[in-house]
Amino acid sequence: MTTTADDVWRLLAELIESQKETYRRFQEIERFLKEQNKETQRQIRLVNQELGSLGNRLGEFLEWQVRPAAVRLFQERGIAVRELLRDISVNDGNEGIEVDLLVVDTTQAVAIEVKSKLTKSDVDEHLERLNKFKRLLPRYQNIQLLGAVAAMVTPSEIARYAYRQGLFVITQSGEDLVIVNDTQFQPKVWQGKG
Secondary structure, three states: OOOOOOHHHHHHHHHHHHHHHHHHHHHOOOHHHHHHHHHHHHHHHHHHHHHHHHHHHOOOOOHHHHHHHHHHHHHHHOOOOOEEEEHHHEEEEOOOEEEEEEEEEOOOOEEEEEEEOOHHHHHHHHHHHHHHHHHHHHHHHHOOOEHHHEEEEEEHHHHHHHOOOOEEEEEEEEOEEOOOOOOOOOOEEEOOOO
């Protein structure tokens, strides 16, 4: 059987049509994948929002656990605090701070940062907050200001870091919250208008 020029032209026409069909299907698949990608990205955003909300609720839950224990824990350490303030927020127009919990009396106060899982950056941010505290809240100028971090999950290296920075470390131990600092611990006292 011999192939004629018409056969070649017919085969080329079929090949061109086949390529057009393949290209059309490829475009459909590409559109479908783009739509799926958009939907996947939308779902990822929703999951991230839910996780953020859950993280905030977990932090609130932990704060509710720390509140009733905070005054008692520091009184047991010889710090005569008796009043608990929460969600302190101040902004002077140029800068501001937020303190989750403050246990205080007339001469001493402990500013407590509460996290679900404590990180080094959480400790560093709290140290910055403590440095600004008396400048932004001058009514506490004449008190002895101490700092603490509280978390449900506190990696040991982060607890050691916070300890070395002069912070009390409060964490979960069984069903109770405890200050993990040993009895030799000397807390840092934040001075002046920093």
